[in-house]
Amino acid sequence: MIRYFIFVPSPNVAEGHQHKNAFLMADVAGSRVITEDELDSTTLGLAICEILGDERLLAEMSQRALNAAKPDASAEIAKHILSLVKENS
Numbered sequence: 001m002i003r004y005f006i007f008v009p010s011p012n013v014a015e016g017h018q019h020k021n022a023f024l025m026a027d028v029a030g031s032r033v034i035t036e037d038e039l040d041s042t043t044l045g046l047a048i049c050e051i052l053g054d055e056r057l058l059a060e061m062s063q064r065a066l067n068a069a070k071p072d073a074s075a076e077i078a079k080h081i082l083s084l085v086k087e088n089s
Helices: 014-029 041-052 055-068 073-087
Strands: none
Touching (some): 014 055, 041 055
């Protein structure tokens, strides 16, 4: 399965969380970030064409996203919460 991401973070979120997370994903997983003020059909179209038109880039982005993935994250979080509840009861 091929995985790649283009993020358009909202500037209207407290403390710029979406902006920070989008650029973190760009660093970690090779995602593309287009800020809302840069976003238009041309910019988005160019980003999509760049990614889909370059097999090496597409494979690299996919692999980096898979390497960064934490598929068991929700189970790990639940276990940690239950251990905290157990400690406090």
